[in-house]
Amino acid sequence: MxxxxxxLEIRELKKSYSNQKVVRGxxxxxxxxxxxxxxxxxxxxxxxxxxxxxxxxKPDGGQVTYYKMDFFQQARAxxxxxxxxxxxxxxxxxxxxxxxxxxxxxxxxxxxNRRQGKIEAALExxxxxxxxxxxxxxxxxxxxxxxxxxxxxxxxPRILFxxxxxxxxxxxxxxxxxxxxxxxxxxxxTAILLTTHYIEEAEKLCHRIKIINSGSIIADDTxxxxxxxxxxxxxxxxxxxxxxxTFFDTREQALKKQETHHQESRIREVTLEDVFxxxxxxxxxx
Numbered sequence: 001m002x003x004x005x006x007x008l009e010i011r012e013l014k015k016s017y018s019n020q021k022v023v024r025g026x027x028x029x030x031x032x033x034x035x036x037x038x039x040x041x042x043x044x045x046x047x048x049x050x051x052x053x054x055x056x057x058k059p060d061g062g063q064v065t066y067y068k069m070d071f072f073q074q075a076r077a078x079x080x081x082x083x084x085x086x087x088x089x090x091x092x093x094x095x096x097x098x099x100x101x102x103x104x105x106x107x108x109x110x111x112x113n114r115r116q117g118k119i120e121a122a123l124e125x126x127x128x129x130x131x132x133x134x135x136x137x138x139x140x141x142x143x144x145x146x147x148x149x150x151x152x153x154x155x156x157p158r159i160l161f162x163x164x165x166x167x168x169x170x171x172x173x174x175x176x177x178x179x180x181x182x183x184x185x186x187x188x189x190t191a192i193l194l195t196t197h198y199i200e201e202a203e204k205l206c207h208r209i210k211i212i213n214s215g216s217i218i219a220d221d222t223x224x225x226x227x228x229x230x231x232x233x234x235x236x237x238x239x240x241x242x243x244x245x246t247f248f249d250t251r252e253q254a255l256k257k258q259e260t261h262h263q264e265s266r267i268r269e270v271t272l273e274d275v276f277x278x279x280x281x282x283x284x285x286x
């Protein structure tokens with residue numbers, strides 16, 4: 001079986017602000033065609049990590065390489081491989097969708113004779129072709145996110161950074177964005193580093209997940225393996241306003257334990273939220 005090339009490697013990446021350690025010696029790698037999720041609560045260090053990997057801020061230590069090229073020594077060459085979707089939209093609201101993409105194509109040095117074709121293809125890919133002459137300020141939140149994503153792809157990067165791509169969107173629009181992200185990965189074979197604090201988002205999209213807490217990676221595996229690490233089912237016992245949880249490998253084991261208790265209870269499948277709580281003692285969506 002062919003092993004895909006490693007796009008990005010990070011070793012012992014560190015960053016502090018005012019003596020507060022925000023990123024604490026992170027290590028990770030991403031291969032071609034892979035979606036890797038950084039899952040953690042707000043303030044865990046996810047956005048700072050993205051900024052370090054895309055040159056928006058300088059690290060205190062560590063190494064970052066793209067296709068074995070040192071990012072801090074060959075930043076210009078490395079940035080050709082990178083597409084970035086920031087957490088906050090930075091589209092020009094007064095320009096049309098087409099004009100936003102045209103401006104970005106100029107900034108990335110795309111030849112003039114190729115711009116129109118690439119822009120038309122990008123708008124079609126995002127399902128925005130019929131809105132290309134509309135000003136961005138008339139777009140819904142979901143439409144803006146779609147435009148930001150394909151704008152980041154206009155120069156055909158090998159890796160796409162998505163920082164909390166669906167934050168602030170309602171569940172239906174969020175799921176439509178998941179479809180677009182999956183399409184980017186499957187059709188374009190683009191590697192993706194996704195930061196999120198949404199459990200379902202990480203489970204649906206990511207091939208691998210690194211759980212980050214207080215600037216440190218505390219777990220790294222596939223979603224299924226992370227959950228299997230603590231059990232497949234959880235028995236919840238409710239009493240005096242408290243919930244006591246016990247984890248089991250099989251539903252039958254959980255049922256057998258449930259039969260020995262008389263208070264209100266339920267059995268459910270383990271989630272990544274359970275994994276995070278087990279590792280840190282607190283909920284992730286805070």
